[in-house]
Amino acid sequence: MNKGLAIYPGSFDPPTNGHLDLMERGAKIFEELVVAILRNSEKSPMFSVAERLEMLRALTGHLDNVRIDTFDGLMVEYAKSMEAICILRGIRAISDYEYELQMALMNRKLEPTLETVFMMPADKYSYVSSRLVREVAQAGGPVKGLVPEIVEQRLREKLDPAYKFRDEPKEIVPEIVAGREKKRKKRA
Numbered sequence: 001m002n003k004g005l006a007i008y009p010g011s012f013d014p015p016t017n018g019h020l021d022l023m024e025r026g027a028k029i030f031e032e033l034v035v036a037i038l039r040n041s042e043k044s045p046m047f048s049v050a051e052r053l054e055m056l057r058a059l060t061g062h063l064d065n066v067r068i069d070t071f072d073g074l075m076v077e078y079a080k081s082m083e084a085i086c087i088l089r090g091i092r093a094i095s096d097y098e099y100e101l102q103m104a105l106m107n108r109k110l111e112p113t114l115e116t117v118f119m120m121p122a123d124k125y126s127y128v129s130s131r132l133v134r135e136v137a138q139a140g141g142p143v144k145g146l147v148p149e150i151v152e153q154r155l156r157e158k159l160d161p162a163y164k165f166r167d168e169p170k171e172i173v174p175e176i177v178a179g180r181e182k183k184r185k186k187r188a
């Protein structure tokens with residue numbers, strides 16, 4: 001049993017500044033932190049596991065005691081196979097609590113020797129979630145400051161290589177306006 005090893009599991013689709021903040025905090029208190037991406041998620045992800053792995057590796061390059069891995073099936077089984085004693089999860093607001101409590105208690109039922117530790121990311125990220133980042137980016141909104149630059153770049157490439165994100169939410173890129181106008185005329 002490795003008393004210094006914690007697992008930080010999640011979907012990370014995509015990784016946000018809140019995730020990174022939590023990894024940096026976790027890296028300070030655990031000897032080793034393994035960030036584990038769920039492979040068999042029911043949701044259809046925006047980024048493949050390989051893409052998320054690559055982004056997370058790039059983002060945590062400065063953290064010597066953080067490793068990135070993937071897992072399948074029950075998280076507690078994976079944690080046990082790694083000989084971890086602890087699961088790290090982030091709680092942003094009270095709204096996260098119910099889901100996290102349920103998950104922590106189910107995990108405890110499945111594997112009583114494994115503890116879940118909750119940490120809070122910086123309050124400036126308390127409203128940031130992967131789901132909202134995807135939603136904003138898909139609608140062409142700015143995600144600067146919500147995700148690390150490399151993720152912002154990947155989102156841009158994924159959604160439309162020709163697309164320029166707006167720094168100002170109200171400012172619309174001329175090519176997009178022209179594109180929308182063309183589509184509107186076609187429909188009419």
Ligand code: PNS
Pocket residue numbers: 009010011012038073074075076102103104106107
């Ligand atoms: O980032 P997410 O989507 O909130 O992470 C959820 C995750 C991956 C930690 C959770 O869904 C999980 O551990 N899934 C693996 C399957 C499992 O062990 N389910 C029982 C958890 S109560």
